[in-house]
Amino acid sequence: MNEKNPGVQADQETVTSIRGSNQSGMRAHNERLVLSILRRLGPMAKADIARMTGLSAQTVSVIMRALETDGLLAKGEPVRGRVGQPSVPMHLDPAGAFFFGLKIGRRSLDMVLTNFLGEVQSRLHRIHAYPTPEATLEFALSGVDELTAQLSPRDRDRISGLGIAIPFQLWDWAKSIGVPEDAMASWRHVDIQADLAARLTFPVYLQNDASAACGAELVFGTSQKPQDFIYFYIGYFIGGGIVLNGSLFSGKSGNAGAIGSMPIASGGEVHQLIDIASLSVLERRLRTAGHSADSLWPSPETWQVDDGILDDWIDLTAAGIASAVLSATTLIDFEAALIDGWIPETVRRAIVARTRHHLGQHNLAGISPPQISEGTAGPDARALGAASLPLSMRFLVDQNAIMKLA
Amino acid sequence: MNEKNPGVQADQETVTSIRGSNQSGMRAHNERLVLSILRRLGPMAKADIARMTGLSAQTVSVIMRALETDGLLAKGEPVRGRVGQPSVPMHLDPAGAFFFGLKIGRRSLDMVLTNFLGEVQSRLHRIHAYPTPEATLEFALSGVDELTAQLSPRDRDRISGLGIAIPFQLWDWAKSIGVPEDAMASWRHVDIQADLAARLTFPVYLQNDASAACGAELVFGTSQKPQDFIYFYIGYFIGGGIVLNGSLFSGKSGNAGAIGSMPIASGGEVHQLIDIASLSVLERRLRTAGHSADSLWPSPETWQVDDGILDDWIDLTAAGIASAVLSATTLIDFEAALIDGWIPETVRRAIVARTRHHLGQHNLAGISPPQISEGTAGPDARALGAASLPLSMRFLVDQNAIMKLA
DNA sequence: ATTAAATAAATCACTCTTATTTATTATTGA
DNA sequence: TCAATAATAAATAAGAGTGATTTATTTAAT
Numbered sequence A, B: 001m002n003e004k005n006p007g008v009q010a011d012q013e014t015v016t017s018i019r020g021s022n023q024s025g026m027r028a029h030n031e032r033l034v035l036s037i038l039r040r041l042g043p044m045a046k047a048d049i050a051r052m053t054g055l056s057a058q059t060v061s062v063i064m065r066a067l068e069t070d071g072l073l074a075k076g077e078p079v080r081g082r083v084g085q086p087s088v089p090m091h092l093d094p095a096g097a098f099f100f101g102l103k104i105g106r107r108s109l110d111m112v113l114t115n116f117l118g119e120v121q122s123r124l125h126r127i128h129a130y131p132t133p134e135a136t137l138e139f140a141l142s143g144v145d146e147l148t149a150q151l152s153p154r155d156r157d158r159i160s161g162l163g164i165a166i167p168f169q170l171w172d173w174a175k176s177i178g179v180p181e182d183a184m185a186s187w188r189h190v191d192i193q194a195d196l197a198a199r200l201t202f203p204v205y206l207q208n209d210a211s212a213a214c215g216a217e218l219v220f221g222t223s224q225k226p227q228d229f230i231y232f233y234i235g236y237f238i239g240g241g242i243v244l245n246g247s248l249f250s251g252k253s254g255n256a257g258a259i260g261s262m263p264i265a266s267g268g269e270v271h272q273l274i275d276i277a278s279l280s281v282l283e284r285r286l287r288t289a290g291h292s293a294d295s296l297w298p299s300p301e302t303w304q305v306d307d308g309i310l311d312d313w314i315d316l317t318a319a320g321i322a323s324a325v326l327s328a329t330t331l332i333d334f335e336a337a338l339i340d341g342w343i344p345e346t347v348r349r350a351i352v353a354r355t356r357h358h359l360g361q362h363n364l365a366g367i368s369p370p371q372i373s374e375g376t377a378g379p380d381a382r383a384l385g386a387a388s389l390p391l392s393m394r395f396l397v398d399q400n401a402i403m404k405l406a
Numbered sequence C: 001a002t003t004a005a006a007t008a009a010a011t012c013a014c015t016c017t018t019a020t021t022t023a024t025t026a027t028t029g030a
Numbered sequence D: 001t002c003a004a005t006a007a008t009a010a011a012t013a014a015g016a017g018t019g020a021t022t023t024a025t026t027t028a029a030t
Helices: A012-016 A023-041 A048-052 A057-069 A133-149 A172-177 A181-189 A192-199 A209-220 A279-288 A307-331 A345-361 A381-395 B011-017 B025-041 B047-054 B057-069 B133-149 B180-190 B191-199 B209-220 B279-288 B307-331 B345-361 B381-395
Strands: A073-075 A090-092 A098-104 A108-114 A121-127 A159-166 A206-207 A229-234 A238-244 A247-250 A263-266 A267-270 A337-340 A371-374 B073-077 B089-090 B098-104 B108-114 B119-125 B159-166 B203-210 B229-234 B238-244 B247-249 B265-266 B269-272 B336-341 B370-372
Touching: A023 A048, A023 A057, A023 A381, A023 B025, A023 B098, A048 A057, A048 B229, A057 A073, A098 A133, A108 A133, A108 A381, A121 A133, A121 A263, A121 A307, A133 A159, A133 A192, A159 A381, A172 A181, A172 B057, A181 B133, A192 A206, A192 B209, A206 A209, A206 A381, A209 A229, A209 A238, A209 A247, A209 A381, A229 A307, A238 A307, A263 A307, A263 B265, A263 B307, A279 A307, A307 A337, A307 A345, A307 B209, A307 B265, A307 B307, A337 B370, A345 A371, A381 B098, B025 B047, B025 B057, B025 B089, B025 B381, B047 B057, B098 B133, B098 B209, B098 B381, B108 B133, B108 B381, B119 B133, B133 B159, B133 B180, B133 B191, B159 B191, B159 B209, B159 B381, B191 B203, B203 B209, B203 B381, B209 B229, B209 B247, B209 B336, B209 B381, B229 B307, B238 B307, B265 B307, B307 B336, B307 B345, B345 B370
Parallel strands: A098 A159, A159 A206, A229 A337, A337 A371, B098 B159, B159 B203, B229 B336, B336 B370
Antiparallel strands: A073 A090, A098 A108, A108 A121, A229 A238, A238 A247, A263 A267, B073 B089, B098 B108, B108 B119, B229 B238, B238 B247, B265 B269
């Protein structure tokens, strides 16, 4: 990875030119459209898709039969009871494709293998003192081999890519996490995406970890999501992502939605959100109070944390997020804000409730505040989101990839 | 206009369904692509467009000859001096199409007629104490007749639409501008877009006035613009617009970029940007100091304003905008922020300079601050932007209109 | 002779229109 | 009550139409 911020790298062609569309592009678009609709709205008959897309019934018939032949779609039980020929709902075939997701974290490396629906088939987990490029590369390559071996030969050919979720500016961490500066500095000049791509037979994508988590919510999340929403993932540092027109928005540098730097007025002073609403804050407070913070990291469900300190942190975090939501909503009229993180479900619920409360305290003149809800992807959102990257790239329509000017 | 915020109304079909693409859509897209490229990058030969779009030379040849036949493109002088057949740069034909722009303002109604390049052909201006729907309708209809009559019969057929730039929630103004509440309340239930569309033979579009100004900058502006930028228009109230992926982003309610509500921490208190960086603030300060503020409105170039009060207001405004830019940039990594308004060029320059200064005072950790620049459309940006609406709708590719889910 | 732009003709890919088949429910009349 | 018939809707097949691509040719310059 070079000095630039992490982001899904588009090939040079796409960035410096504006693609015209041709027949194959048209067909590809329509196929992605069908898959996107089925993913979002659930099983539908061919006639339903035709009505929804405005395509002719015949065209949809051809496209969906082809997708079925490709193993991406499967027939459901015919629906009887209405006049006319019974409709056959088509759904995504879970075994239509498989994806690797690699999460590079402060405390561990995680790899998941998911099916076409984002269901985790198998996973690997390795704890470390701090991440290094060498160990990450080794973990990823051996992990791919190990997890691939668990698939049937038929399914192995259906692996469509690997996504990497990596924190923003890893090298700046050193001071915050008490690790030798030069250990982290090596990340600055490594292009882990290219290194992995060179050794693997399928495409490799890379994205900021919080944006990836947002992608998991968008692609695999179970809630009814609006076209535009903002997403917060509370990890060692808080991060986020934004969805516009139903697609993850990354911006030129891939740094869009890196809401950690948002200025938050708190008690007369202005702080950055990252210094208010991160697990690092909770860890520090626990340590300062003489408690151990070690239980935070293995799994959110096994936290053993002083209630008073936790409640204070929840309130502080919620207040910070509420401020961030407010600022964000004045710029873009998000309909929803989703909150998730490496936190127990009870804590997530409490943060959502407190955030709603704090939001109500602000001056909302001229603003229609978004619905605050819990994320549905959970603690694993980052790894799942990594796996969603190759899926999105290959099988879903992307609002933001149509016209890019130099 | 109904209770909903103003915004370019997409037809119901587009909003509730997801269109598939077909051959005519493909051709239309490619034609818009050619026009968009020529508008943005200037005259180019067919071969250049082919290389840039990835379309075959033959396809581009066919498309561009058709556009030339339609009168939208014209040949330039062949470029000799290089090996091979001389290339013939093609440019937009100024008389390719004409557009009406109607600006509904606090102090006046303005109508412009522009050509395909956004050059104003003729204009109308009517001062009022406050806007009413009836007077606006009458002004617009008689204005369309009057300005149409000035075109040649050939050009009359090339009028492609009318755009309306109207302030957000006009009816809330009453208290601020000292006008009877019920006079403004009538706006709440009027759909001026529909009323005009019913009486005109070409399409009518409507948008928030500041967003429209942003559109003028995007479509007609002369500066090199990045893919993503934020725009501020300082009118009686400040407003703005945001451009993502090279297209104006309006959001679901059409209220995106309504940056007036942004919370700004200033002197320990939190205010909304609209109460800090608007001409209404300057007007009030002038009045409070016993000066007349009447010179503000006829034309920015004839302002007669106390220097001390003006300088203070410039600094306050710049500080507010700097805070807003900072908040906005943490959410979306804008590459540029443009500032324009109903202000003299000297004031615009001063505000930009002060905004740069104030931005530098903030904590910029983790942020690459955008370039702050002056807008290039000037005081008339709102009316021009209104005229750019039908142009964009008919002749330019729109990033944000590809896939809309219910 | 070489290079590059521009275009013509033939081909190909994909969607659309029209017509047909299939499977079901609704209606009718003895 | 129940078969026969009508109506409805899904699905698909065949052929037409549109637009981009490929290949080859012309034109005009160095």
